[in-house]
Amino acid sequence: MPSRRAFLAGAAATLAVPTSGWAALGDPAYLAAARRDDGTHALHGLSAEGQILFARPLPGRGHAAAAHPTRPEAVAFARRPGVFAVVLNCADGHAEATLEAAPGRHFYGHGVFSRDGATLFTTENDLDTLQGRIGIWDASAGYARVGDIASGGIGPHDIARLPDSDVLVVANGGIATHPDSGREPLNLATMRPNLAYLTAEGGVIETQELDAALRLNSIRHLALRADGLVAAAMQWQGADDAAPPLVLTHRRGEAPRLLSAPDAVHRRMRNYAGSVGFSRDGTRLAITSPRGAQTQVFDTAEGRFLRTSRLPDVCGLAPGAEGFLVTNGQGVVAQLGDRQTVLTRHPGLSWDNHLIALG
Amino acid sequence: MRPLILSFCLAVLPLSGTAQSQPEVVARVVDQHVLPGFAALESETAVLADLAIRDCNPFSSALRRAYGTAFDAWIRVSHLAFGPLEDENRLFALSFWPDERGMTPRSLERLILANDFAVESQQEFATVSVAARGFYALEFLLYDQRIISTGSDEYRCALVQAVTRDIHQTAQELDLAWRTGFADLMRNAGDNDRFHSADEALRTLLGGLNHGLEYTIDLRLGRPLGTFEAPRPLTAEARRSGRSLRHVLLALQSLDQMTALMAPDKDGVAERLAALFASAITRAQLLDDPVFVSVTEPEGHLRIEDLQRRVSDIHDAVQADLIPALGVGAGFNALDGD
Numbered sequence: 007m008p009s010r011r012a013f014l015a016g017a018a019a020t021l022a023v024p025t026s027g028w029a030a031l032g033d034p035a036y037l038a039a040a041r042r043d044d045g046t047h048a049l050h051g052l053s054a055e056g057q058i059l060f061a062r063p064l065p066g067r068g069h070a071a072a073a074h075p076t077r078p079e080a081v082a083f084a085r086r087p088g089v090f091a092v093v094l095n096c097a098d099g100h101a102e103a104t105l106e107a108a109p110g111r112h113f114y115g116h117g118v119f120s121r122d123g124a125t126l127f128t129t130e131n132d133l134d135t136l137q138g139r140i141g142i143w144d145a146s147a148g149y150a151r152v153g154d155i156a157s158g159g160i161g162p163h164d165i166a167r168l169p170d171s172d173v174l175v176v177a178n179g180g181i182a183t184h185p186d187s188g189r190e191p192l193n194l195a196t197m198r199p200n201l202a203y204l205t206a207e208g209g210v211i212e213t214q215e216l217d218a219a220l221r222l223n224s225i226r227h228l229a230l231r232a233d234g235l236v237a238a239a240m241q242w243q244g245a246d247d248a249a250p251p252l253v254l255t256h257r258r259g260e261a262p263r264l265l266s267a268p269d270a271v272h273r274r275m276r277n278y279a280g281s282v283g284f285s286r287d288g289t290r291l292a293i294t295s296p297r298g299a300q301t302q303v304f305d306t307a308e309g310r311f312l313r314t315s316r317l318p319d320v321c322g323l324a325p326g327a328e329g330f331l332v333t334n335g336q337g338v339v340a341q342l343g344d345r346q347t348v349l350t351r352h353p354g355l356s357w358d359n360h361l362i363a364l365g
Numbered sequence: 366m367r368p369l370i371l372s373f374c375l376a377v378l379p380l381s382g383t384a385q386s387q388p389e390v391v392a393r394v395v396d397q398h399v400l401p402g403f404a405a406l407e408s409e410t411a412v413l414a415d416l417a418i419r420d421c422n423p424f425s426s427a428l429r430r431a432y433g434t435a436f437d438a439w440i441r442v443s444h445l446a447f448g449p450l451e452d453e454n455r456l457f458a459l460s461f462w463p464d465e466r467g468m469t470p471r472s473l474e475r476l477i478l479a480n481d482f483a484v485e486s487q488q489e490f491a492t493v494s495v496a497a498r499g500f501y502a503l504e505f506l507l508y509d510q511r512i513i514s515t516g517s518d519e520y521r522c523a524l525v526q527a528v529t530r531d532i533h534q535t536a537q538e539l540d541l542a543w544r545t546g547f548a549d550l551m552r553n554a555g556d557n558d559r560f561h562s563a564d565e566a567l568r569t570l571l572g573g574l575n576h577g578l579e580y581t582i583d584l585r586l587g588r589p590l591g592t593f594e595a596p597r598p599l600t601a602e603a604r605r606s607g608r609s610l611r612h613v614l615l616a617l618q619s620l621d622q623m624t625a626l627m628a629p630d631k632d633g634v635a636e637r638l639a640a641l642f643a644s645a646i647t648r649a650q651l652l653d654d655p656v657f658v659s660v661t662e663p664e665g666h667l668r669i670e671d672l673q674r675r676v677s678d679i680h681d682a683v684q685a686d687l688i689p690a691l692g693v694g695a696g697f698n699a700l701d702g703d
Binding site: 041043069085086115163226241270271274278280296297299314316318319320321334335336344345347348353354356357358359 | 451454457465466558559561565568569572575576579582583677695696697698699702703
């Protein structure tokens with residue numbers, strides 16, 4: 007996730023940065039899409055305490071969002087296989103631009119801005135080849151399509167950027183899908199997900215695959231720590247009785263490290279991690295499972311399992327004051343440290359998969 | 366300690382094979398499990414607080430007995446960790462455990478050594494750290510040698526009275542919140558903002574059941590078990606008052622009663638779950654080890670691990686059999702992941 011604060015701190019030294027326009031909106035700490043009771047969808051700005059600061063309608067179900075580093079602008083992505091992404095001016099809710107997937111493409115639901123905020127990168131599916139692509143958009147010129155590069159795999163889902171650099175990290179989930187056959191995986195026989203590091207020009211710097219025995223473990227979501235440590239969450243597509251690890255950490259040039267709770271506790275995740283995130287101080291990392299109704303927390307340095315906390319339909323996860331903030335499909339925003347406490351409950355809202363930290 | 370008796374003697378009516386609607390199941394659990402449970406917690410904590418006014422000596426057997434009875438009532442409802450228990454931080458105000466950083470003894474010591482005036486009024490005491498409130502703090506005040514010999518008898522007496530009064534206050538609030546509001550929100554799910562459907566209310570109750578099972582597996586049993594090489598008997602719940610195994614039993618009995626109210630007769634689901642509960646409860650009753658000290662011996666460790674496995678089997682059956690049999694749908698995110 008791009009860190010606005012880190013960006014501002016870094017940029018301030020070299021150039022004059024305009025005051026962040028997010029301040030006018032009450033300085034939201036998080037963005038999250040939600041379904042409302044009437045079936046409509048909206049992108050919400052949340053305070054650090056989980057209060058709703060603004061809500062901007064979306065044309066359909068959202069998935070994740072990417073926040074511009076300086077402008078109060080968020081790109082809300084439709085969930086896959088969506089063909090729209092809306093650039094919302096969060097100050098007044100108007101759509102500054104709408105990104106339409108190029109012909110023969112659809113979005114996967116995630117995107118990230120370049121370090122200077124001038125470029126937006128989006129994960130896409132090429133419907134002719136079913137190869138993963140990264141779409142490139144000019145955020146300084148009305149989000150014109152500039153071009154695209156290979157994602158380094160199939161089914162790229164989440165995308166992030168290494169801190170203080172323009173190296174992109176892509177979770178190539180490995181699953182080929184085509185809207186004609188819905189969300190059905192078309193390549194289980196050959197599926198091979200990876201974690202790819204790319205330059206903005208399309209050079210593949212490094213690719214990490216899991217052992218062949220774990221090739222059905224779809225690498226889907228990412229979190230980055232300020233020092234460049236990557237955490238990735240997986241979703242198992244194999245047999246139910248296997249229960250492979252659902253989260254890894256990786257540092258460029260090293261081997262990935264797989265983390266999991268003791269077997270019985272681990273199995274409660276039901277082979278599915280929906281989001282991954284680091285605690286605010288980076289010492290812990292967590293994964294959520296809406297299917298298992300829990301969030302499992304690990305010690306980042308040791309890779310040791312620390313605790314599991316139950317919350318029905320939990321999925322959204324981001325750094326918070328006590329460690330983490332989590333959201334669920336029943337409108338709950340809860341704080342998770344040594345203990346989990348509900349901060350707010352928004353009746354009639356179902357928070358969607360991801361909670362995006364702005365700071 | 367008096368023998369365990371099933372305090373939920375209310376008849377659990379056999380469901381006689383008829384399919385029960387979700388609102389009926391919700392109402393039955395609320396009326397026959399939740400409300401009586403919180404009513405018992407209210408009355409037992411009232412007895413405890415009243416007694417403490419007259420008798421605050423930590424060695425008093427009457428006081429210790431009242432503490433035990435009230436704690437029993439809490440363990441029987443501690444899995445219902447949603448709604449009123451979620452509000453106002455009440456869950457932690459009653460139950461600050463596990464306490465990995467030793468905050469309970471530290472907070473108590475700080476109050477005692479400072480002769481903190483917070484004990485003088487209920488309002489003030491409600492603002493002290495949750496680590497110094499609730500049943501686990503009271504256990505330290507009644508059973509921990511170090512705390513019992515810290516500061517003055519007068520102040521510790523006032524602190525025992527403040528803690529018990531505060532526990533009763535919280536229990537009263539819980540009972541009231543359930544009786545005058547939350548029970549109806551669950552019964553009338555679909556007509557309110559809190560529960561949009563009976564399905565959602567039922568899912569919440571099942572979440573409570575799962576929470577109780579997981580808490581028992583991971584914490585009540587898992588903590589003292591540690592690993593075979595490194596067992597951790599000193600982390601057993603409420604070991605100072607000799608209640609670790611008792612809590613496992615109380616929790617299982619209460620969860621068994623709750624499950625029996627939900628499980629439909631069809632396809633042998635109710636029967637299978639009842640048998641799994643019986644197996645775990647029998648195993649627990651046969652353990653002659655109130656605070657799990659035997660985890661340090663190979664045989665003891667295996668026996669307690671076996672109990673843990675039996676509770677895990679119940680948990681598995683809840684996911685595999687009970688939830689599907691109740692026709693409970695998955696949540697917004699669980700249903701449609703990405």
